[in-house]
Amino acid sequence: MQEEAQGSSMEPVTLRKVAAAAGVSVATASKALNGRGRMTPETRKLIRETADRMGFRPNALAQSLLRKRSFTVGLLTNDTYGRFSLPLMAGISEALVDKGVSVFLCNVEDDPRLAQLHVNAMRDKRVDGIIATGKRIDRRLPIDLSGLGIPVVYAFTEPDPASIAFVADEAGGVRLAIEHFASLGRRRIAHVSGPASFAVVHLRAQAYRETLERLQLAAFEPLLGTWSEAWGHEAVRRLFEGTQKPPDAIFCGNDQIARGVIDALRERSVAVPDEIGVIGFDNWEIMAAQSRPPLTSVDMNLTAIGREAGLALLTLVDGQKAETGIRRLPCRLVVRESCGQTTVKTIEVQSTSG
Amino acid sequence: MQEEAQGSSMEPVTLRKVAAAAGVSVATASKALNGRGRMTPETRKLIRETADRMGFRPNALAQSLLRKRSFTVGLLTNDTYGRFSLPLMAGISEALVDKGVSVFLCNVEDDPRLAQLHVNAMRDKRVDGIIATGKRIDRRLPIDLSGLGIPVVYAFTEPDPASIAFVADEAGGVRLAIEHFASLGRRRIAHVSGPASFAVVHLRAQAYRETLERLQLAAFEPLLGTWSEAWGHEAVRRLFEGTQKPPDAIFCGNDQIARGVIDALRERSVAVPDEIGVIGFDNWEIMAAQSRPPLTSVDMNLTAIGREAGLALLTLVDGQKAETGIRRLPCRLVVRESCGQTTVKTIEVQSTSG
DNA sequence: TTGAAAGCGCTACCAA
DNA sequence: TTGGTAGCGCTTTCAA
Secondary structure, eight states, X not given: OOOEEOOOOOOOOOHHHHHHHHTSOHHHHHHHHHTOSOOOHHHHHHHHHHHHHHTOOOOHHHHHHXXXXXXXXXEEESOTTOTTHHHHHXXXXXXXXXXXXXXXXXXXXXXXXXHXXXXXXXXXXXXXXXXXXXXXXXXXXXXXXXXXXXOEEEESSOOOTTSEEEEEOHHHHHHHHHHHHHHTTOOOEEEEEOOTXXXXXXXXXXXXXXXXXXXXOOOOOOEEOOSSHHHHHHHHHHHHHSSSOOOSEEEESSHHHHHHHHHHHHHTTOOTTTTOEEEEESOOXXXXXXXXXXXXXXXXXXXXXXXXXXXXXXXXXXXXXXEOEEEEEOOEEEEOSTTSOOSOEEEEOOOOOO | OOOEEOOOOOOOOOHHHHHHHXXXXXXXXXXXXXXXXXXXXXXXXXXXXXXXXXXXXXXXXXXXXXXXXXXXXXXXXXXXXXXXXXXXXXXXXXXXXXXXOXXXXXXXXXXXXXXXXXXXXXXXXXXXXXXXXXXXXXXXXXXXXXXXXXXXXXXXXXXXTTSEEEEEOHHHHHHHHHHHHHHTTOOOEEEEEOOTTSHHHHHHHHHHHHHHHHTTOOOOOOEEOOSSHHHHHHHHHHHHXXXXXXXXXXXXXXXXXXXXXXXXXXXXXXXXXXXXXXXXXXXXXXXXXXXXXXXXXXXXXXXXXXXHHHXXXXXXXXXXXXXXXXXXXXXXXXXXXXXXXXXXXXXXXXXXXX
16 A cells, blocks of 8 residues: 655644634734733633634744744854764753744855855844854854844854853863872873864863963973874874883873773773873763773863853843853863773863853 | 943844835835746846845745745754764755755654654744654654644654655665675674664664575674674674684674774784774764774765655655655765775665665 | 735734 | 734735
8 A cells, every 4th residue: 555645734723713713803812822911711711722622823933023033043053963063052952942942953064155045044034043153163154143133142163253152161171180180199191182273272282281380290292183093092102102201191182082092001001090091071972981991081061051052142132231252161070980980970160251 | 341242133124125215116026026927127127136235135934924835844853962863964954955945953852742842833933844863763753743734754763654754775785795795705704783672783684694695605693782892892702702613704783883893803913804804884984984994884874865855855845745655775885994995985786765 | 017905823002 | 801903024916
């Protein structure tokens, strides 16, 4: 038996029909269902019940036209396959869904034409606001979002001047990691990170130096390479085959590097965590939890960043003013087994804001 | 200097204003801009230029109200952080953006309440259709989408009966892998896969057996475990410490298992690919490309599945009928270095449909 | 060739 | 307490 699928379209239930069925005017029906105006409780009850029985759902298109508010926002990103934008989206969605706000997902790659296409579609559909996110905090989306006449909030991407932006407090995250090492008695802490072309590499290296200085510990020269396991391997070779005494702790710029570091250490029969501790960055669950031993890692709380961005956008949409600037939200340290702890726990600090 | 961000809202440019500025009626302006009706080329040109100059963009809300078509679809998923839904979304978006259709992203976890909330919001906003996706082809979303009066297409999730669904041709993918092994002279091909609770595990094991039989090769008993690197390790131990002669090829149920297998083989000093070949499943770039050696893997072409699902939904929205049933789209084999090839290439087969 | 008028589904104002 | 009416921004007859 071969059936046919179709958009079976029974006539929609309009307010007019509900009103007719309940024997009242559309105006009264509207007020009854929106909880406005005055009327006898019986009338209101009758109308409500009629609407429920008929399965009435108000047409948001008509409401939006009138209210000049579509309860819709656009999420612009260039992080197609990324592990950064997904937790971000989860947070955004979480903050908005309960307020009846839906999210248009717009992936623009790095294509200005595609970006313009999406932004046009969003404007036409009268989104209440836009959240811009990306995969790097030091790269702009391929389109200018200022002067659109729509509130815009940036999260985890390079913002326009005089806008509101949310990012992770990277320096705070680094401090958590280094202080964790120090509290466990590690004294020779190295830093293996990504390419110099990334702003976060400098941010983290700087925080690494400052924290060590504050703790009166000697710093290694940060080793910069790529965001790969292969580079983690190579870095270990350099640290252990050089002339200086090897470290007893390695703070890595991301979890992949850390993974490579751990593998390389095992191949050299250097015991993790007994002889050396390792901490990663990103807390990418699937990477961190499956390394041997499981990796302690700094988590940027991207979901929280998304949530804050969503809420901030709503206040702007509400017409309230908000201070511009970059807000840095605290990271947390997810402790697994690569530093000598065995119980999984989390360490947080207050945001240092900015 | 502390500035204030706001939703700066200059009065929007309406068709009425464009018409006034051009000295014509709204009706004429509408027709001019939509390329309908008849009028002198000069009038049309004048109106178009005026609209452009004023930055006019039609209010899609008003258009939708009238046309009963919102140029908006909903994407329902329970794969929050997943690597499956993302490529799928990319394909969907790709198929729709050029037709001016925007996508509401709705993550429903496995929460029926959340799912209902999102579906209600989508209905209210009069989406033209819904695409349902998930992280497993043998699990339903926590909500019934039939009888909504809206076209629904399923992609990579358990569909309703009498609906249209798209999935990967898993059996075809398995055949690609096994035949690749065979063509390289491998004769003792083992299969290490995930938990028996997954339908794909049985699908793939079955295809594994059938393909070996067709090639007149002996099959190993498929080893079922978890989708983890740790299980890949353990499986290698079993294959090499048992009484039977070890395999010269291992076909893995996903890339993580394959990764664990490769690592375990290295620890045993069994050379990949010289002594044994390894193929994974999913072609999860970040996992497959970074293993040592880089992993040959079956790619389910999720983006293509997403694209097809998007196009299918559009035809339904158009009011055209379409055959119901499950469509299986072909996989491809991405050849890296874990089987003895050194150049990266791709092998495809025609869909076996169904 | 052009435009007046009706109406999509709803809310809001004001009069009854 | 209730309902008639106007109108959100647009498209579409239909008449001029």
